[in-house]
Amino acid sequence: MEFFAEPAFFALCVPIVAVAIVLGVLERSLGRYSLVASVAMLFLMFFRTPGTLIYAAVYLVVSAVLYRMVLNLFATKNPHAVAQYRVALALQLLPLVAYKVGVLVTTDFPGFLGISYITFKSVQVLIETRDGLITDMTTLEYLGFLSFFPTFTSGPILRSRTFVENVRTPLGRDGYLDRLYRGIGWFVLGVLYKFVGAALAQWFMWFVPAYVGQGAFGWLITVFGYGLYLFFDFAGYSDMAMGLGLALGIEVPRNFRAPFVAVDIKEFWDRWHMSLSTWLRDFVFMRFSAFALGRKLFKSRLTCACLGFMLNMVLMGAWHGLTPDYLVYGLYHGLLLAGCHLMQKKWKFYKKHRRDRWFKVVSWVLTMVAVFFGFALFGGYVVSPLLG
Amino acid sequence: MAQIDEKIVDLIVDISGEDEVAEERDIDLFEEEILDSMAAIELLVAIKDEFGVTIAPTELDRSEMNTVNKVIARVTERL
Numbered sequence: 001m002e003f004f005a006e007p008a009f010f011a012l013c014v015p016i017v018a019v020a021i022v023l024g025v026l027e028r029s030l031g032r033y034s035l036v037a038s039v040a041m042l043f044l045m046f047f048r049t050p051g052t053l054i055y056a057a058v059y060l061v062v063s064a065v066l067y068r069m070v071l072n073l074f075a076t077k078n079p080h081a082v083a084q085y086r087v088a089l090a091l092q093l094l095p096l097v098a099y100k101v102g103v104l105v106t107t108d109f110p111g112f113l114g115i116s117y118i119t120f121k122s123v124q125v126l127i128e129t130r131d132g133l134i135t136d137m138t139t140l141e142y143l144g145f146l147s148f149f150p151t152f153t154s155g156p157i158l159r160s161r162t163f164v165e166n167v168r169t170p171l172g173r174d175g176y177l178d179r180l181y182r183g184i185g186w187f188v189l190g191v192l193y194k195f196v197g198a199a200l201a202q203w204f205m206w207f208v209p210a211y212v213g214q215g216a217f218g219w220l221i222t223v224f225g226y227g228l229y230l231f232f233d234f235a236g237y238s239d240m241a242m243g244l245g246l247a248l249g250i251e252v253p254r255n256f257r258a259p260f261v262a263v264d265i266k267e268f269w270d271r272w273h274m275s276l277s278t279w280l281r282d283f284v285f286m287r288f289s290a291f292a293l294g295r296k297l298f299k300s301r302l303t304c305a306c307l308g309f310m311l312n313m314v315l316m317g318a319w320h321g322l323t324p325d326y327l328v329y330g331l332y333h334g335l336l337l338a339g340c341h342l343m344q345k346k347w348k349f350y351k352k353h354r355r356d357r358w359f360k361v362v363s364w365v366l367t368m369v370a371v372f373f374g375f376a377l378f379g380g381y382v383v384s385p386l387l388g
Numbered sequence: 389m390a391q392i393d394e395k396i397v398d399l400i401v402d403i404s405g406e407d408e409v410a411e412e413r414d415i416d417l418f419e420e421e422i423l424d425s426m427a428a429i430e431l432l433v434a435i436k437d438e439f440g441v442t443i444a445p446t447e448l449d450r451s452e453m454n455t456v457n458k459v460i461a462r463v464t465e466r467l
Contacts, residue, residue, distance in 0.1 A: 131444035281425065286445035289429045294436070305426040 001044045003153050004194075004237055012041065017247045024176035030249040031167035035144035037248070042147055045113065052112040059095060059112070060146055063122045064139050066092055070129045085130050092122050100322050114153045116319060120279050121146055125160050127283055137164050150244035154237060156255045156275035166250045179246045187243025194236025201229035219381065227375035231259065234273070253278075259371075263364045264344075265336045268371055276316070285312045302345055306338035313337060325384055329377040336370055392439075392467070396460050399434045403427050413456040431459070441466045 001008050016037045023030055046053035066088045073081040095111070096119040102109030125142065128134045137145075137160060145163045171179065205225025209218035238255035245252035253275045262268035269277045285308045291297075298304045310331075317330015343350050353359040376382050397410050404422045409415070417423040423431065428450075432443050441463050453459050 128444070128446060131447065133444060133447055282446045286425070286429050289426060290433055290445060293430055293433045301426055301430060308426075 003041075003045060003149070004240055012044070013244060016041075017244070020248050021180060024171070024180065024249060025173055027170065027173055027176070029167065029170070031141065031144055034148065034167075034248045034250070035140060038144065038147040038149040038152070041149040042152065045153075051110070055110055056112040056114075059115070059118065060143060063092065063118075063125075063146060064142055066122075067125055067129065067137075067142055068139065070126050071134070074130060074132065075135075085126070089123065089126050092126055093119065095119070100318070104322055117151070117153065117155050117157060118146055120155075120157045120276075121160065124279070124283060127287075128161070134160065141167060148245070148248075148250065150241045150248065150250075151252060154234075154241070156238055156241060156253050157279050158250070158252065158275075162251060162253075171249060176249060179249060179251070183243040183246030185243070186239045186246065190236045190239030190241075190243060192236070193232045193239060197232030198229055198236055201225050201232055205229060223372055223376040223379070223381055226379045226381070227372045230375055230379070231256070260368065261364075262367055262371075263360050264367055265333070265340045265370060266344075268367060269333075269337070280312045280316055284315055285309070288312075302342065305341055309337035309341060310334035320378075324387060325377060325380045325382075328383050329374060332374060332377055336374075392464060393460055395438060396435075396463060397456060399431060399438065400456060400459065403430050403434065409456050413460075415456075416454050417456070418450060418454050428453075435459075435463055439463055439467060 001012075003009050020030055020033065020037075023033055042056060043053070046056055070085055070088050072078075073084055078084065096115055099109055099111040099115055103111070125134060125137075125145075141164050142160070144167065145158060145160050148158060148163070151158055202225070205222050205228075208221045208225070212218050212221060235256040242252040242254065255273055255275050257271045257274065259268055259272040262271055288311055289304055289308050292304050292307075293301070298307070311334070313332075313334035314327070314330045316333070317326045317328070320326040320329070344354075354363075373382075397413075400409050400417070400423070401407055404417075404427060406422045409417070409422060415422075418428075429445065432445065436442050443462065443466070448462065453462055
């Protein structure tokens with residue numbers, strides 16, 4: 001069963017949400033219930049391929065064991081805590097890294113749908129446990145967080161501390177109903193985006209070039225349509241996931257906030273796939289910067305920031321897949337962010353005019369051109385054809 | 389106490405290059421573009437060097453350290 005695509009998925013969501021509503025109205029906690037519902041849904045997604053079912057189950061169990069180990073290491077002030085924590089972190093990353101490399105060799109390399117997204121969640125937990133920010137999350141709460149079915153396959157990327165707080169805090173009837181109503185709104189919006197917006201964009205990108213020809217203009221139309229399709233498809237999915245999550249009492253973070261109004265590329269990443277960009281900011285950019293600044297690896301803060309942006313985005317590209325298209329996409333956005341940062345810090349003209357209307361309009365146009373060219377890279381409309 | 393206050397103000401002035409924060413301790417450092425996320429990390433690193441107080445990057449919400457007075461409070465409560 002494919003999540004958020006097959007009628008069977010939506011049909012199953014009806015009784016699952018119905019029970020959640022009864023529990024919510026009776027002011028019962030939804031934590032245990034959503035764990036059971038998630039395990040059942042994951043079983044239905046994977047049972048036709050027993051290998052992936054077992055792999056996903058083992059992944060969950062091993063992640064829980066690694067979390068308990070790291071928690072113990074720092075609670076008991078183990079002298080080798082940091083070294084052992086690094087081993088645990090490497091083990092946590094191993095399935096995803098192996099998968100991304102492995103699929104280059106054979107498409108049958110072991111993995112399971114959602115392995116990319118679950119890795120963000122399990123890594124966040126290990127890092128924040130090491131930071132001393134996670135001290136009392138129970139194993140069941142952790143499994144509920146990792147397996148939470150509305151966001152399992154493609155995000156938005158949840159944060160464990162928000163999840164645990166949501167599960168533990170009694171909402172009361174009105175509090176639950178408030179989440180439910182907001183959830184319904186997001187879900188309806190998501191359905192419209194995905195099944196109307198994305199479908200129209202797809203029609204546009206497929207049929208219009210058939211009339212205008214496949215030349216440069218046809219390419220531009222295709223890329224424009226593809227960019228809109230990406231947005232409506234992914235934002236639509238994300239909004240549905242958010243709506244379903246809210247109905248189960250969890251504040252799923254927003255993934256998109258009007259990305260096409262951004263006037264610079266930094267702002268674009270504050271609005272596009274936000275749960276991914278904030279994750280990378282918190283766990284790659286900030287960690288790298290703190291490490292580099294603490295050891296004085298670079299003379300200037302500016303160099304450090306630019307390298308941080310590059311590292312962030314190259315990793316983002318590689319996470320999508322180790323193909324030339326995605327790697328160039330990551331590098332491209334890294335360069336854009338570093339360039340944007342340099343401009344904002346060093347260019348006096350920018351500082352003087354950045355609030356002027358004409359400057360914002362020009363900046364917006366340039367940003368959108370850069371963004372849509374990025375979509376062209378991402379969708380394989382540039383690098384792959386060049387490589388033949 | 390006063391010493392800690394001054395040290396923190398010095399750190400923020402040093403990192404941001406803006407003197408006004410010494411007087412205006414309640415203005416929003418991020419909204420006024422006195423600090424950006426890079427400078428915020430630099431501040432965390434400097435606080436660790438100066439006071440031995442470790443604040444993890446995701447420990448605090450921006451709203452918990454967006455003014456000079458809030459930064460002082462966060463450091464003081466951890467000393």
